[in-house]
Amino acid sequence: MAQQERAVRTRRAVLEAAAAVFAERGYAAATIAEILNRAGVTKGALYFHFDSKAALARGVLQEQISTEYHVPRELKLQEWVDAGMTLADRLPREPLLLAGVRLSADLRGRSVFGSAWPAWAEFTAARLTEAKARGEVLPHVVPEESAQVFLGAWTGVQLVSQALADWADLDERMAALFDHLLPAITVPSVLDRLDTAPDRGARxxxxxxxxxxTALAGARA
Amino acid sequence: MAQQERAVRTRRAVLEAAAAVFAERGYAAATIAEILNRAGVTKGALYFHFDSKAALARGVLQEQISTEYHVPRELKLQEWVDAGMTLADRLPREPLLLAGVRLSADLRGRSVFGSAWPAWAEFTAARLTEAKARGEVLPHVVPEESAQVFLGAWTGVQLVSQALADWADLDERMAALFDHLLPAITVPSVLDRLDTAPDRGARxxxxxxxxxxTALAGARA
Structure with a gap:
């Protein structure tokens, strides 16, 4: 394994261990010792990548917005829905995402290590702005305002899903949230064409x- | 002061002290000693009304839904909006309400003392059911489903408002939330008649x- 590849893997292992500990205990109760133990790396390796517990939290938060499952669609609003629905599908299974949600809502910690909220709000506002330029969004909608509503609503929906169902119903709650928000935002002819089914993220x-x-098989052939 | 009136006042003082301590420290870190100290009552007086810390939390949660500021309106949906907007106005100033919000979202504690979430969801579902019977709500709306969406959304909106603005913008965020949810629920001719301005709760x-x-002055005259 090349040295650079090893460094990338170590960094990832440390981040995932930190995420698991933050998600389970919260930031304040998490210790570097437990993260080291879980990651199975040396103290030197950890500190090479992250110089403090706050740096680990910032690292986790930077992983929140990924384009891994982004597929361009005819409707920009469908891309926005897809981002939310794939997140709802992945969140219960991915400690990195779970930890990001928990850290972002940590009222004491967020002044130390920040929050993914601004990035999430900007992401939504950017998608709604693109959709508006294409005539998918109603003229009176202010993308930044709608993005703030969605940020708050989504934060609460995942909290309620966690508390009542250990996230088992997150896809259904997220689909219902989109069904309740989209009519305020969307041009009627576009609204009928959006897929907001609970299994949208999984699909x-x-x-x-x-x-x-397919791409891998093609490359090998 | 009659004995019964004194008991009511003591109970209230204990509840308010408990609420203030729960709101500041969370349930786990709160102690009966601090609540006693804050309430200025004897241990015997406190235990006469509440036999444990969990009983205090349950007492706070039972205070969450009040009809104190309920005014009948021509539109049942306006009554629902009014309940949300008066809550948004009162929350930042009333420790009993703040503590209830915090206790309800306490993932560990809620199995011990419960949560106001079911009562909130039932309240919304009941208002939407009444509004639907009067033709204010779109036919496909299922009041219990919309109530769950609103519960999640409202929980998150207050959390975001607390984190970003110490609740100073809660009235604006709550008004924006209603503006974003009502079109999915409401018959168009009713939608135009609803008042969702940020100062609705204060009014x-x-x-x-x-x-x-006026009633007091009338009684004295």
Whole structure:
């Protein structure tokens, strides 16, 4: 394994261990010792990548917005829905995402290590702005305002899903949230064409994985 | 002061002290000693009303839904909006309400003392069911489903408002939330008649206080 590749893997192992500990205990109760133990790396290796617990938290937060499962669609609003629905599908299974949600809502910690909220709000506002330029969004909608509503609503929906169902119903709650927000935002002729079914996220993820398998097979042939 | 009146006042003082301590420290870190100290009552007086810390938390949660500022309106949906907007106005100033929000979202504690979430969801579902019977709500709307969406959204909106603005913008965020949810629920001709301005809650509260002053003056005359 090349040295650079090893460094990337170590960094990832440390981040995932930190995420698991932050997600389980919260930031304040997490210790570097437990993260080291879980990651199975040396103290030197950890500190090479992250010089403090706050740096680990910032590292986790930077992983929140990924384009891994982004597929361009005819409707920009569908891309926004897809981002939310794939997140709802992945969140219960990915400690990095779970930890990011928990850290972002940590009222004491967020002044130390920040939050993914601004990045999430900007992401939504950018998608709504693109969709508006294409005539998918109602003229009176202010993308930044709608993005703030969605940020708050989504934060609470995942909290309620965690508390009541250990995230088992997150896809259904997220689909219901989109169904309740989209009519305020969307041009009627576009609204009918959006897919907000609870299994939308799982289908998009399967589509992306299918494509990369096909691409791999093609490269090998 | 009659003995019964004194008991009511003591109970209230204990509940408010407990609420303030729960709101500041969370349930786990709160102690009966600090609550006693803050309430200025004897241990015997506290235990006469509440036999444990969990009983205090349950007492706080039972205070969450009050009809104090309820005014009947021509539109049932306006009554629902008014309940949300008066809550948004009162929350930042009333430790009993703040503590209830915090306790309800306490993932560990809620199995011990419960949560106000079911009562909130039932309240919304009941208002939407009444509104639907009067033709204010779109036929496909399922009141219990919309109530769950609103519960999640409202929980998150107050958390985001607390984190970013110490609740100073809660009225604006709550108004924006109603503006984003109502089109999915409401018959178009009713939608235009609903008042969801950020100062709606403050105006309803002033109206109720004005009426009770008038009633008092009338009783004295």
């Amino acid at each position: 998009v993820i399967a589509e992306v994985r299918g494509r990369s398998r | 309803v509260i002033a109206e109720v206080r004005g009426r009770s002053r």
